[in-house]
Amino acid sequence: MDYSTDYPIIKGKLIDNNIFFIIPSWGSLLGYPTLGNYANHNVSKISQDLVIFFGGIESAVKTDNGILYYLFGLGYYYTKFEVQTGSYITDNRQLTGIILSDFVYDHLATSKNITLEDDKDVIIGEKLFKLPFDLSFKSENKRTFIQGTLMRNLFIPYKDIFLEWMETLHNPNNFKLDKNKHMVLSTHWDYYNKILISGQMEYDLKIKYLKSTAGLDGIILGIDELLNFHFSSLDIEKINTKIYKLKSIFSTIDYDPMYLYSIIDNASKFLRMEGETALQQKGKISPTSMPKESILYSAEDYIEKFTEWPNNFVRQTKEQLESSVVSDKRHLYEQKEIEKVEIPRFIPKEEQFEIRTMKRPFVQYQPLPIIPSNNVIDILLTLKKIIERNYDLNSIGKAFEISRDYIKSMVLHSNFLWDMSKYANMYQREEANLGLSYKEQTVLLEEIDNWIEISRKKEK
Numbered sequence: 001m002d003y004s005t006d007y008p009i010i011k012g013k014l015i016d017n018n019i020f021f022i023i024p025s026w027g028s029l030l031g032y033p034t035l036g037n038y039a040n041h042n043v044s045k046i047s048q049d050l051v052i053f054f055g056g057i058e059s060a061v062k063t064d065n066g067i068l069y070y071l072f073g074l075g076y077y078y079t080k081f082e083v084q085t086g087s088y089i090t091d092n093r094q095l096t097g098i099i100l101s102d103f104v105y106d107h108l109a110t111s112k113n114i115t116l117e118d119d120k121d122v123i124i125g126e127k128l129f130k131l132p133f134d135l136s137f138k139s140e141n142k143r144t145f146i147q148g149t150l151m152r153n154l155f156i157p158y159k160d161i162f163l164e165w166m167e168t169l170h171n172p173n174n175f176k177l178d179k180n181k182h183m184v185l186s187t188h189w190d191y192y193n194k195i196l197i198s199g200q201m202e203y204d205l206k207i208k209y210l211k212s213t214a215g216l217d218g219i220i221l222g223i224d225e226l227l228n229f230h231f232s233s234l235d236i237e238k239i240n241t242k243i244y245k246l247k248s249i250f251s252t253i254d255y256d257p258m259y260l261y262s263i264i265d266n267a268s269k270f271l272r273m274e275g276e277t278a279l280q281q282k283g284k285i286s287p288t289s290m291p292k293e294s295i296l297y298s299a300e301d302y303i304e305k306f307t308e309w310p311n312n313f314v315r316q317t318k319e320q321l322e323s324s325v326v327s328d329k330r331h332l333y334e335q336k337e338i339e340k341v342e343i344p345r346f347i348p349k350e351e352q353f354e355i356r357t358m359k360r361p362f363v364q365y366q367p368l369p370i371i372p373s374n375n376v377i378d379i380l381l382t383l384k385k386i387i388e389r390n391y392d393l394n395s396i397g398k399a400f401e402i403s404r405d406y407i408k409s410m411v412l413h414s415n416f417l418w419d420m421s422k423y424a425n426m427y428q429r430e431e432a433n434l435g436l437s438y439k440e441q442t443v444l445l446e447e448i449d450n451w452i453e454i455s456r457k458k459e460k
Contacts, residue, residue, distance in 0.1 A: 150261055
């Protein structure tokens with residue numbers, strides 16, 4: 001990715017801020033942009049899409065488009081959903097960061113909250129639960145209120161998810177930045193409702209992580225370039241150090257599975273910082289009657305500004321989104337029935353052959369092979385084999401997407417990257433279990449042979 005001409009920025013300073021940050025429904029926050037796709041099946045219903053985040057460091061970055069708010073730490077995107085078969089499935093993705101564009105942040109900061117009077121550190125509402133891990137400087141009455149409210153509204157309803165999350169944190173193989181790299185849930189204008197990961201993530205992890213899941217518009221490569229553009233190498237080193245520290249703490253603390261508030265109690269003992277914390281600095285700010293809540297300390301400079309939700313990111317209700325998908329599936333089902341009872345007609349031999357070459361066959365799903373990540377020609381040769389071996393269209397689209405992102409991480413400008421994106425988008429939207437027609441396969445193989453020839457000439 002080339003950021004050289006896009007988004008001139010004013011880099012924001014990093015601020016330590018150890019916060020418990022929970023978004024009860026990611027889809028609700030964004031206005032239900034998509035139900036997503038899972039294992040080459042369209043998702044028909046999402047019952048849970050929780051984001052759990054233990055934040056440790058934050059920053060506001062000013063760009064030409066507006067402000068980006070970064071929160072780094074340990075996170076978990078969890079979904080429970082239904083595909084066309086009617087069975088419920090759960091899936092998750094680990095996170096090391098969240099990017100909130102200014103319009104998403106302002107929507108969150110003005111959403112309905114149940115909060116303590118004159119206490120901007122604590123937000124308990126429909127869109128967000130946020131509080132500092134260290135509550136030692138608050139009164140006993142406030143701590144009791146927070147404890148009871150979180151138990152009733154968060155820890156009891158989502159108990160199983162939190163237990164699963166804590167098991168994830170206790171696993172020594174998780175959140176190793178040397179092999180996992182960064183995994184960031186984004187509402188950046190160009191990467192809206194996507195997770196950005198690193199092209200340097202270990203190959204097996206990368207292939208597993210890149211698989212599509214419910215509620216997201218994609219999981220793509222590119223976080224290294226974005227972080228390097230917005231932060232200095234020293235900043236990134238500080239961010240990584242903080243994440244390692246949080247992992248060390250949360251992978252070893254004890255907690256009571258029947259009393260999950262004990263996670264906050266026990267973590268706070270390790271997370272108290274020496275000297276002035278960001279939260280204590282925030283207390284020095286004169287109280288105002290602004291309609292926006294102070295979610296992040298890095299956003300204080302923009303407390304009097306409000307960014308409207310842009311028209312190009314359309315908001316809708318969950319019911320509207322799910323009803324539209326049901327309608328589409330009914331249409332597809334009726335189409336299949338019509339094809340079964342189609343009236344035979346006489347077709348000349350030449351026309352019969354042409355129709356056979358254009359007809360897409362039914363194929364069984366098969367997992368994609370490992371696609372190389374460090375050589376353009378090897379990537380294209382593997383893509384060619386996938387097309388020759390009758391994979392379903394959704395998998396072929398995913399193979400184009402992965403191949404494109406690998407090539408893009410090595411070669412910023414290539415004549416065929418746009419075509420790869422075209423095929424990735426086109427085939428991943430097709431109906432499940434359909435394969436390439438003979439004609440499509442022939443055209444694609446010829447096109448990839450041409451790409452290979454172009455790449456070989458560039459290597460000389």
